Amino acid sequence: MTQLTLRPLRPLALIAALALGGAAQAEEIDFGNMTPEQEAAFGLKVREYLLNNPQVIMEAVAVLEQRENQQQAAADDALLADNAEAIFNDGFSWVGGNPEGDVTIVEFMDYRCGYCRKAFPEVKELLESDGNIRFIVKEFPILGEASTLSAQFAIATLIVAGPEAYEQVHDALVSLEGGPSEAVLTRLANTLGLDAEAIMAEMQSDEVQRRIAETRALAQRMQINGTPSFVMAGEMVRGYVPLDGMRQIVSQARTEN
CATH class of the missing domain: 3.40.30.10 (Glutaredoxin)
Incomplete structure (x- = not known):
């Protein structure tokens, strides 16, 4: 079974996009410069949305996992290309x-x-x-x-x-x-x-x-x-x-x- 470690802001941004009506609105939110009042209001909005739509969590995790798998595959392709001779023709295996x-x-x-x-x-x-x-x-x-x-x-x-x-x-x-x-x-x-x-x-x-x-x-x-x-x-x-x-x-x- 794949063990997935969530990075907090990325799934939060995905959920925010759904809670606020679309990715464009989520991109307008400056997560690093929210006031305490904005953070509290945002948290309540997200909580309300998730309680009403719990399937969104799994959808966000699935998107994140797909992206990370794609990144890992690209990294593996580069490693294979860089080490092809040693992998396939080392002369002793x-x-x-x-x-x-x-x-x-x-x-x-x-x-x-x-x-x-x-x-x-x-x-x-x-x-x-x-x-x-x-x-x-x-x-x-x-x-x-x-x-x-x-x-x-x-x-x-x-x-x-x-x-x-x-x-x-x-x-x-x-x-x-x-x-x-x-x-x-x-x-x-x-x-x-x-x-x-x-x-x-x-x-x-x-x-x-x-x-x-x-x-x-x-x-x-x-x-x-x-x-x-x-x-x-x-x-x-x-x-x-x-x-x-x-x-x-x-x-x-x-x-x-």
Whole structure:
């Protein structure tokens, strides 16, 4: 649910426009220079109008929310344009789905995030059922040491064993029960037939740390502070989106293109 913080004068001006008969009259009111008597009279007028027309409050809030959403979308578009190369072609993030797909989805995720885990099967279903989506994973550990260890292990696997091994490890870590201790990660690598010793050694390498640091810096520039966060078909989507919602975004992008 969207949490809306009202800035007092803006909804007040909207309500005043309705209470006084139109936007033009509201614009003539100098809210900063009203006398105490004018303020009292104005307050009584607004109160009377709202008591008789309580639906106006919701109408004013809806207008404000729409304007703020439009402003946020415009700001997100600018952030996407300024950071496009790092988002879509950083040279180190894993690329799955259809690498030649006509739509790209980028996910900033944390293996210990409950909503990332909830989104995982739905993203997978979207990729498999669509077949024409390029999917990029941004390792963005923000929930403590267990998150960082998981991301380090996944990235080390990508470096040591390649993209197919990374995908196996990624899928396993999303559903991993319990903490990712060294023993657990070693056992996971061995179970998947990977070189556990080489991967564990790579986890603390400068290259692994660099990749995590670059993704964190990108997220900061993009004003991303939670997971999952997506870039879907050129649109910034902050938070979990159910499968039907993702399909609608992809479909709309194809229609517009």
